Each structure stands twice: as structure tokens, then as C-alpha cells.
Amino acid sequence: MCGIIGLLLANEKEHVNQMIFDGLTVLQHRGQDAAGMVTSEGGRLHLRKDNGLVKDVFHQHHMVELRGHLGIGHCRYPTAGTSSCAEAQPLYTNYPYGICVAHNGNLTNTEQIAKQLTEIGRHVNTDSDSELLLNLFSEELTRETLAVGKDQLNMKEAIFSAVGSVMQKTEGGYAGLYLVNGFGLVGFRDPNGIRPLVFGCRRSPTVTDEMFDDEGIPRTPSHMDTAKRSLDYVISSESVAIDTLGFQLIRDVRPGEVIFMDMEGNCHSRMAHSKSVLSPCIFEYVYFARPDSIMDGVSVYESRLKMGEKLAKKILRQYPDHDIDVVIPIPDTSRTSALQAAYVLNRPFREGFIKNRYIARTFIMPGQATRRKSVRLKLNTIKREFQGKNVLLVDDSIVRGTTSNEIVQMARDAGANKVYFCSAAPPIRYPNIYGIDIPTRNELIAYNRNEEEIAAKIGCDWVVYQDLNDLEDCLRELAPKERSFDRFDSSCFSGDYVTGQVIGDSYFEKLHDLRNDKAKEKRKVGPGSNEEEGPAKRPAQSNDGCEPVANDKRVSSTIDGAACEPLTNQPVGLAR
């Protein structure tokens, strides 16, 4: 799912590094495999990226190198290519100007784009779809800027036009950031708004009330100058990062919209796609996003309360004479819905499972063995809450069944009498192709099984799933009046893919072959990869196999400073 963040500060002497680090830490739940940051300091780019958690990737000596008042950051949950450090983001290309990308989502027509790029002489070095998004933009921006003389160059128009062309050529789900060196920060969201993106601002700390007279006029020409560039900007996957950094949320980037924040401190926006239909990924609300985020005007927390309420009502309809004694959430994400379900069922809510706060999210870990082991390490029971009771376990979703399998057994081991299991989301029966790593139906516990069979498989007494209509209603009921939801990307529940193009069987077959768990394990992974090992196992200091990719065809260039330490000032694009 990946977390992205970009910052542009008004004061050139301030640095974005700490804020990007803090923002990525707040977005860590979206991607645990790799992290990276690039900053621009007076035209010089500084890059640091590696496999691992944010806290492990950036050491103090990297941070001091990551200078500059413009930068973007990324934490990665791979859904294309490999988990190699070479595919960690931001990715960089030197022409034109020096462009970097941070991307959340997944492109579905990668073969076609890669072919087109190769035909025009661009070298594509990996299977990362984000590398294509970078090269497409740099190609389009080159075309736009070469079309007019230097004197006539209007960078704002060139950027809007280039991103518009990128949108015409790409299919899939994407929210992205481009850093255009020397020009500013660009944010964009696909025409269906599948992946989230919000932006905000704050008054720069360099602008103080004392600079203005009683009528609000700057007192001196120098105050006037400072006041003109008075706003700091942020763009992020989730509003929680904007809150935490002390910025004000302005709004969501609209589907098909481009936001450009220039170096003079102006913020421009343009709809770059004529056929945009807001269709956000419903799984963001179910699982991915933090509950304290607001996405497309809806509080994720409130949506999860509603999910709990509707789920409890379904249980009451289906089992009016139920004998549930206690409602127990499976930490972390299901807590909000479980709380409300317990309230509607009029049964006590109890913390029967205690989560080890040092173990990260298991669903987004690579490899089934790691995921299974992590569930046991992550959760332990409070036996008293289970002994002799009929327990209703609530989870936000059941995907592969890794968690539910372990948890039901743990509940029984703890002495539960009957174990019921419910999911705040409907059964997941289809692959996701827009940025969630559910590449094949065969790994899904609900594939080819009805509810009785699923209950038998996970070993519980009965299982209840939310209905898809109810799930979608949760969000429709909470949508602000001025912005109702046109539709949702609910494809992993329904098999309907909102991008409209024909996703044929051959696409899914390829996806299965490339990304199923066994294939990933078998694939020969380089020393910079997390694929077999799980997050953060490899020491973050190691840089083996950590070569930057996506360098441009024209010039071999350098990114100064913090690129994959300790070899700073190395030519990029060279394996070490």
C-alpha cells in the first residue's frame, strides 16, 4: 500500500528531513519493507533509501546529509517487481532537471508502457511499475519543455500537460509525487481516485505577527518579501501525517487532479483527466488507513464504528437467539468495529488478546511462513477472558486466513467454550490489482468456499461476514453532502475492476505466476532484498546490491550526499 509524503518549505534555510522522517514514521503502517527520502538543496539532490523500517533506514549521519527545503519520502509495501533495495523509493532520473518519484498504487498496463519506453530508447532497469511512472513523466516533460524555447517555458503548464499525458497512458491505481529539481513538488491522483492523497499547509515559522502593522501590511520590503512566501506545503497519503506535523489539512487531491507547488510558494491545481470518477479503494477504510485519518471527507474511525454496527445487526438477524457471552477484538485494526459491535449486541467488550507493540502488521509482511510466525509472536491471550465462555472474535477482514487460523486455536487453548468469528469486511475472493498484494485467488481462504466451509477451515463454530452493500453504505452514509461517492473500488470482494479496461484471464494468470507466495520465495533474490527474510532482518547499514535504478539514457549523473551509505558521491546506476 505504501506511504508517500512530500514537503516544500518557504524558508530556503529550513530543512525538510526531520519532517519527512516523522511523516514516514506516522505512515509506517502502509509499508514496512523499505523506506527512502530525497531532498533538494540548491539544486543538489540527496538520497537515502534501504530495506527496513523508517527508524532503521535513516541514521543520524544520513539525516545530516539530507539537507534542503524540498523533499519527498516513501515507505514501501511491494506490489510489483521485487523487494530489492534497488526498487525502494524515491526513484531518480537525471533528465530533465533531475526528477524523483514516490508512488503508491499499482499500474496494470506495465508491459505496454515498458515496450513503448524501450522503443524510444529509454532503459528500464527493473520490473518496478514506479520506474515506468518516473520514465513516462520525464519523457513527457522533456517533450513539453523542448517544444518551447527556454524563454517561453511555462513550467506550470508543462508539468500539467506532462502529467495529463502520463494519465492518458497509464492504467491502474496510483497516487504519486514527483520532485522536479529546481521547480517544485507535484502531487497527482489517478482518474478513479483509487489510492488516497491529501495536501495541507501551515504558515511558515519565519513569518511572525510582528512583521505586519495593525492593518496587516508588511512593515518593511524585506518583511514583504518574506510574507509573500509565507506558506509551507505538505502532500501525504493520509491526513494523519498532516496533523502530526502541525499542518492544516486543505483537502483531498481530486481524482485526475494535479497539484503543483512551485519554488515561489504558489500552489496550482489542474484537472488533468476529463473522465474522472471518484472510486476510492474501500479496503483503505477496512484495514489500511489509520483510524485517525480522514479520507475523501470520511473519518476512517467513524466508518469502522459503522462497520461494527452493521455487522452486529447482521449477527442479530442471522442468529437472533445467539449465546455470545463476550466480544473480543483481534488487535489492532479491528478494535474500533469490535467496540461498536459489542455495544449493539449489548455484550461486554474485552481485550482477550494482547498485542506485542514491537511486532508490525502481519498481512503486509512478505512470505506466508513469516506471517504465520508473526501472528503467534504478536498476540497472546488473557486466559480469564476465554475460560468457559462463548466468545465472538471480531476482525476487520479475513484474507488468507493466517490470523484467524491461529487465533481460533489460541482462543480454544485459552479455554473458550464456543468460538464465533466475524469479519467487518465481506469475503475476499478476488485478486487486488491496484496496490494491495493479493495477487492470486488460490491464496485466499474464501476462494471456492462458502461460509460453513470457511468456518470449518479456520476451526470456529460459525463465521459471519459483512455484506458488501452494508460496507459501502457505511461510507455513503458518512460522505459529506457536497461529495457523495460515485462508486468504490471493491474489486477484491466483487471481482469488478473500476478501471474499466478488460482485465483478461491472461493478466491474472501472469500475476499469479509472478507474485504468488511460492513464486516469490523461489525467485532468486539479491542480497538487498527483503523477500525471503521479512522486514528489517537485514541490518539497515548494509548496502550490498543497493544500486539506484531508473537513471536516464543521456548522462550518467551523481546524487550527492546520502545515497545508500557509506559510498556517497558514487555514480548512480552502477552495481557495487
Ligand SMILES: O=P(O)(O)OC[C@H]1O[C@H](OP(=O)(O)OP(=O)(O)O)[C@H](O)[C@@H]1O
Ligand atoms: O487473513 P489474514 O491473511 O491473516 O489477513 C487479515 C489480517 O491481517 C491484518 O492484520 P495485521 O496484523 O496485518 O494488522 P493489524 O495489527 O493492523 O490488525 C488484518 O487486520 C487481519 O487481522
Ligand SMILES: NC(=O)CC[C@H](N)C(=O)O
Ligand atoms: N503498494 C504500493 O503502493 C506499491 C508501489 C509500487 N507498485 C511498488 O511495488 O513499489
Ligand SMILES: [Mg+2]
Ligand atoms: Mg489484524
